[in-house]
Amino acid sequence: MDRPRKPTLDTVASAVGVSRATVSNAYNRPDQLSAALRERILAAAQALGYAGPDPVARSLATRHSAAVGFMLGHRLSASFSDQALSVVLDGLASTVDGHDHCLVLMPGHDRGGPRPSTVSRAQADVVVAYSLPDDAPALAAVRARGLPLVVIDQPVLPDTARVEVDDYAGARMAAEHVVARGHRRVAVLTFALRPDGRNGLVSPVRRGSASFRVTRDRVNGYLDVLGDVPVWECADSTRELARTGARELLSPSPTRPTAVVCTSDELAFGAIQAARDLGLRVPEDVSVVGFDDIPAAQHADPPLTTIRQPLAEKGRRAGELALRLLDGGRPGEPSRVALGLVERESTTAVK
Amino acid sequence: MDRPRKPTLDTVASAVGVSRATVSNAYNRPDQLSAALRERILAAAQALGYAGPDPVARSLATRHSAAVGFMLGHRLSASFSDQALSVVLDGLASTVDGHDHCLVLMPGHDRGGPRPSTVSRAQADVVVAYSLPDDAPALAAVRARGLPLVVIDQPVLPDTARVEVDDYAGARMAAEHVVARGHRRVAVLTFALRPDGRNGLVSPVRRGSASFRVTRDRVNGYLDVLGDVPVWECADSTRELARTGARELLSPSPTRPTAVVCTSDELAFGAIQAARDLGLRVPEDVSVVGFDDIPAAQHADPPLTTIRQPLAEKGRRAGELALRLLDGGRPGEPSRVALGLVERESTTAVK
DNA sequence: TTGTATGCGTTATCAC
DNA sequence: GTGATAACGCATACAA
Numbered sequence: 001m002d003r004p005r006k007p008t009l010d011t012v013a014s015a016v017g018v019s020r021a022t023v024s025n026a027y028n029r030p031d032q033l034s035a036a037l038r039e040r041i042l043a044a045a046q047a048l049g050y051a052g053p054d055p056v057a058r059s060l061a062t063r064h065s066a067a068v069g070f071m072l073g074h075r076l077s078a079s080f081s082d083q084a085l086s087v088v089l090d091g092l093a094s095t096v097d098g099h100d101h102c103l104v105l106m107p108g109h110d111r112g113g114p115r116p117s118t119v120s121r122a123q124a125d126v127v128v129a130y131s132l133p134d135d136a137p138a139l140a141a142v143r144a145r146g147l148p149l150v151v152i153d154q155p156v157l158p159d160t161a162r163v164e165v166d167d168y169a170g171a172r173m174a175a176e177h178v179v180a181r182g183h184r185r186v187a188v189l190t191f192a193l194r195p196d197g198r199n200g201l202v203s204p205v206r207r208g209s210a211s212f213r214v215t216r217d218r219v220n221g222y223l224d225v226l227g228d229v230p231v232w233e234c235a236d237s238t239r240e241l242a243r244t245g246a247r248e249l250l251s252p253s254p255t256r257p258t259a260v261v262c263t264s265d266e267l268a269f270g271a272i273q274a275a276r277d278l279g280l281r282v283p284e285d286v287s288v289v290g291f292d293d294i295p296a297a298q299h300a301d302p303p304l305t306t307i308r309q310p311l312a313e314k315g316r317r318a319g320e321l322a323l324r325l326l327d328g329g330r331p332g333e334p335s336r337v338a339l340g341l342v343e344r345e346s347t348t349a350v351k
Numbered sequence: 352m353d354r355p356r357k358p359t360l361d362t363v364a365s366a367v368g369v370s371r372a373t374v375s376n377a378y379n380r381p382d383q384l385s386a387a388l389r390e391r392i393l394a395a396a397q398a399l400g401y402a403g404p405d406p407v408a409r410s411l412a413t414r415h416s417a418a419v420g421f422m423l424g425h426r427l428s429a430s431f432s433d434q435a436l437s438v439v440l441d442g443l444a445s446t447v448d449g450h451d452h453c454l455v456l457m458p459g460h461d462r463g464g465p466r467p468s469t470v471s472r473a474q475a476d477v478v479v480a481y482s483l484p485d486d487a488p489a490l491a492a493v494r495a496r497g498l499p500l501v502v503i504d505q506p507v508l509p510d511t512a513r514v515e516v517d518d519y520a521g522a523r524m525a526a527e528h529v530v531a532r533g534h535r536r537v538a539v540l541t542f543a544l545r546p547d548g549r550n551g552l553v554s555p556v557r558r559g560s561a562s563f564r565v566t567r568d569r570v571n572g573y574l575d576v577l578g579d580v581p582v583w584e585c586a587d588s589t590r591e592l593a594r595t596g597a598r599e600l601l602s603p604s605p606t607r608p609t610a611v612v613c614t615s616d617e618l619a620f621g622a623i624q625a626a627r628d629l630g631l632r633v634p635e636d637v638s639v640v641g642f643d644d645i646p647a648a649q650h651a652d653p654p655l656t657t658i659r660q661p662l663a664e665k666g667r668r669a670g671e672l673a674l675r676l677l678d679g680g681r682p683g684e685p686s687r688v689a690l691g692l693v694e695r696e697s698t699t700a701v702k
Numbered sequence: 703t704t705g706t707a708t709g710c711g712t713t714a715t716c717a718c
Numbered sequence: 719g720t721g722a723t724a725a726c727g728c729a730t731a732c733a734a
Contacts, residue, residue, distance in 0.1 A: 010728095020706095021705060021730080028729075034704095057728040102455050103455070371713095409712055413712080
């Protein structure tokens with residue numbers, strides 16, 4: 001027993017005794033027909049169980065789908081536990097949601113971003129990419145489809161709108177902050193350089209082959225200030241992986257670092273926990289600097305010194321760019337947002 | 352200057368000198384034509400910049416869109432900061448993504464769920480609803496469109512697949528746990544009873560008019576064990592609102608509670624912070640019980656006693672049900688998942 | 703204000 | 719194996 005065929009515009013039109021176009025107008029251009037007729041049509045539709053124009057057919061006819069695609073670098077679970085992403089996504093959503101758009105999520109199947117086949121089936125008329133590897137196949141898939149693309153924190157791509165941040169400069173700020181406070185033994189804790197799930201100390205070779213631009217720029221920013229210091233890579237930006245890594249970095253030794261700079265606040269939280277695991281106080285024994293300034297940073301114990309990034313603003317900008325591309329606008333200049341150091345209590349001068 | 356018209360099946364067909372149908376077959380039924388011809392077609396498509404069949408047109412012709420809709424009770428920001436939701440969503444995504452389906456997110460415009468207009472424009476052929484008010488207009492909109500519906504944690508609806516949990520029993524477990532440890536003065540901290548943004552003590556009238564089934568069942572479970580104890584409602588399940596509320600509940604008084612039971616772990620974290628704000632130790636001075644057992648619960652300080660809910664499993668079940676409805680299957684019996692108490696270190700016997 | 707004709711890019715059912 | 723042809727459900731110039 002299959003369901004009775006759903007009513008269409010035609011069903012309603014012939015029921016009321018008008019043409020398809022008139023029924024269409026009743027929904028899309030109320031000013032094109034008399035209020036009375038419109039009422040009659042809507043009532044008939046109601047009675048027939050017609051819920052309004054079919055979105056797919058409408059999309060085909062109008063050639064746009066009122067949906068914004070969002071490509072993520074990670075699986076959803078990893079993504080959602082990332083507060084920074086959540087805030088960005090919220091900024092984006094607040095912009096596009098006002099326009100009755102849906103968000104089509106294309107989660108990464110592993111760490112490399114969505115599959116090309118997912119991208120080629122997604123019904124969206126613009127897509128926003130965030131925290132993908134520079135060479136993600138999903139990016140090529142979007143371009144192949146000819147969909148307008150907005151990237152956040154990605155390298156320059158031709159004909160693409162971007163919102164960008166000077167991660168290199170931000171990282172330098174963080175490093176200079178600890179150097180200015182007398183720290184000479186510093187370590188770096190970073191999230192993934194490449195999407196292959198590795199955890200551990202980073203060799204120069206690996207550093208050179210980083211495929212996440214954000215990671216590469218931040219790490220380079222640190223090292224250009226700090227010199228050749230140990231760098232520990234975590235496969236994901238999670239507290240637990242950071243805790244494990246930082247325990248290695250901070251293990252007792254004559255050259256134990258007095259400061260750890262981290263590519264995210266989440267990693268910094270893990271570093272603080274690791275310090276405590278080892279009986280070290282923050283900031284008295286170890287200073288810790290984060291990156292992002294997520295909401296939790298100021299409520300942390302101790303409140304976290306970090307590089308502030310206007311996350312919600314990034315999302316909003318991406319949303320605005322997406323809306324503009326949707327309107328047929330040109331990508332235009334990259335939208336650049338500013339970074340700044342927020343000094344709180346997780347750092348202090350070296351003893 | 353508008354873009355050159357995109358190539359279609361026809362473009363490729365006439366370039367190769369075959370019919371549209373054959374090109375279509377090259378993509379969808381490789382066994383229907385010779386490998387050599389298929390190669391030629393694919394190569395021509397590549398050369399013409401044809402990225403494969405247009406998803407919208409395909410959806411119109413096949414009458415399904417390979418997308419699963421997900422209706423949220425909240426704005427995206429509130430949703431994304433909710434770890435429990437994230438885990439559910441991940442379970443759902445892992446199920447549907449394996450079948451090359453996209454996830455279409457329909458955020459709530461306030462706390463009442465998505466607008467009907469959003470629902471009627473969304474291109475999905477099944478929708479999953481989560482943490483919506485019982486009377487959310489979005490639910491009616493889905494039914495009006497005749498789309499199959501899967502609900503999580505919602506009241507029974509005719510002709511709808513459900514995954515459900517016995518929240519009432521879970522809440523009883525939590526309450527009985529503290530009672531068994533000698534607590535006689537207990538308070539309840541809950542998330543919203545109704546989607547109106549209220550924060551504060553809950554009157555019996557308000558309690559009776561709760562429109563979130565989950566909240567209603569949990570609070571009733573607590574109170575049926577604890578009697579008529581104070582209940583503080585937070586408009587959202589956030590740490591900060593909980594902190595504020597718990598500070599009220601725990602403010603110095605001869606009847607200050609020795610235990611707080613919370614409808615979510617996130618609220619419990621706020622309660623712990625509030626206790627500390629007031630100079631109270633957890634669990635020595637105040638025991639705290641959460642609900643959900645999100646990943647953060649076991650790493651909390653102190654590790655949180657809570658009611659474990661198999662969140663990822665809920666998502667997966669919802670995904671499986673959605674896939675089944677997609678195949679024309681019947682809703683069938685509700686899929687029920689089990690709850691259990693996880694005793695950690697945030698609770699202890701009363702002094 | 704209302705109706706007619708046509709196009710949107712596919713898939714699917716048959717012929718050949 | 720391959721090719722016409724008819725849906726799919728709607729929007730939109732344009733004519734009436």
